[in-house]
Amino acid sequence: AQRVTQPEKLLxxxxxxxxxxxxxxxxxxxxxxxxxxxxxxxRLQLLLRHISRESIKGFTADLNKGETSFHLKKPFAQEEDxxxxxxxxxxxxxFYFGTGTSLTVIP
Amino acid sequence: DTAVSQTPKYLVTQMGNDKSIKCEQNxxxxxxxxxxxxxxxxxxxxxxxxxxELIINETVPNRFSPKSPDxxxxxxxxxxxxxxxxxxYFCASRNAGEGELFFGEGSRLTVL
Numbered sequence: 001a002q003r004v005t006q007p008e009k010l011l012x013x014x015x016x017x018x019x020x021x022x023x024x025x026x027x028x029x030x031x032x033x034x035x036x037x038x039x040x041x042x043r044l045q046l047l048l049r050h051i052s053r054e055s056i057k058g059f060t061a062d063l064n065k066g067e068t069s070f071h072l073k074k075p076f077a078q079e080e081d082x083x084x085x086x087x088x089x090x091x092x093x094x095f096y097f098g099t100g101t102s103l104t105v106i107p
Numbered sequence: 108d109t110a111v112s113q114t115p116k117y118l119v120t121q122m123g124n125d126k127s128i129k130c131e132q133n134x135x136x137x138x139x140x141x142x143x144x145x146x147x148x149x150x151x152x153x154x155x156x157x158x159x160e161l162i163i164n165e166t167v168p169n170r171f172s173p174k175s176p177d178x179x180x181x182x183x184x185x186x187x188x189x190x191x192x193x194x195x196y197f198c199a200s201r202n203a204g205e206g207e208l209f210f211g212e213g214s215r216l217t218v219l
Contacts, residue, residue, distance in 0.1 A: 032206060043111075044150075044197065044210040051206070084148055093138060093203055094163055097150040 003027060004089050006098035013077050014106050021072040021101045023061075023087030032090040033070040035061055036097075039083045047072075047085070057081070077105045110134050113198050113211040120188060121219055127184045128214045130198030136209070138162075139181035141173060142197040144213070150197070156181050157203055188218045 005024045013019045025031055035047040048056045050063040050070060061072045070087060082105045087098040111132045120126055132139060140163075141153040154173040155163035161173070170186045185192060198211040 034206065034208075036208075043212045044199075046207050049206055086150060088208075090206060093155060093157065094152065095140075095208055096152075097142075100148045100150065102148070 003091075003096040004087050004098040006085075006087055006101050008101045009099065010102050010104070012104045012106055015079055016076050019074050019077045019081070019103065019105075021085050021087075021103065023070045023072065023098060025068050025070065025087075025089045027068075027089060027091060029091065031063070031065075031070075033061075033063055034088040034090065034095075035059070035070075035072050036086045036088055037083050038086070038100075044086065077103075079105050079107055081105050111198055111200055111209050111211040113196075113214045115214060116212060117215050117217075119217045119219065122188055122190060124188050125184070125186045126188060126216070127182055128196055128198075128216070129180070129182045130211055131180050132198075132200040132209070133179065134200060134209060135179075136200040136202050137178055138201050138203045139175065139178070140199040140208070141181065141183050142199060142210075144195040144197060146194070154181075154183075185216075188216075190218050192216060193218045 033050045036044045037047045038044045059074045086100045089096045138157045140155045156175045159175045172184045175181045195213045195215045197213045199208045201208045
């Protein structure tokens with residue numbers, strides 16, 4: 001069963017426009033959620049996690065348990081934000097990753 | 108000060124061959140993973156080891172055999188390579204009970 005869903009495989013926005021990458025999860029317990037980013041030909045790296053409730057590179061994500069969502073948002077996209085973004089759910093010792101969203105920021 | 112390192116970064120080989128990818132982490136983590144990223148960028152867990160013990164073994168052909176000689180290393184051996192094995196393989200590590208997963212740079216395997 002798919003535990004993490006990222007409905008958009010590709011997303012393009014213009015520089016300076018707001019961006020939202022969607023993530024929904026299914027888990028009956030208390031979820032621990034993350035966003036990972038993979039820049040071109042680089043390793044995956046943690047962008048942010050919901051328990052830290054901080055903004056990284058201008059990105060924020062709020063856990064909405066009612067909607068079982070953890071959408072990633074940034075008010076003004078920059079060209080350097082172009083990358084692959086993965087939402088991930090940690091249950092026990094296992095990370096479940098979504099299928100990823102490729103974000104392209106158009107200059 | 109590479110935290111999670113994998114070798115080789117690139118591997119091109121013929122169908123039917125056997126190959127290994129090595130992974131080492133110097134973070135003192137007790138849990139290590141192998142992930143496969145296919146051509147569509149889908150990231151799928153393959154194996155997980157905690158303190159050298161296998162704890163996750165997803166549906167992976169038995170041609171894939173992980174080996175953990177100590178908790179800082181998790182190697183992946185693949186027998187009888189097939190075209191469908193072409194992918195980027197990522198090693199990762201963390202401490203059980205803590206959140207963040209640290210990834211290696213990936214090993215791009217191409218099977219011809």
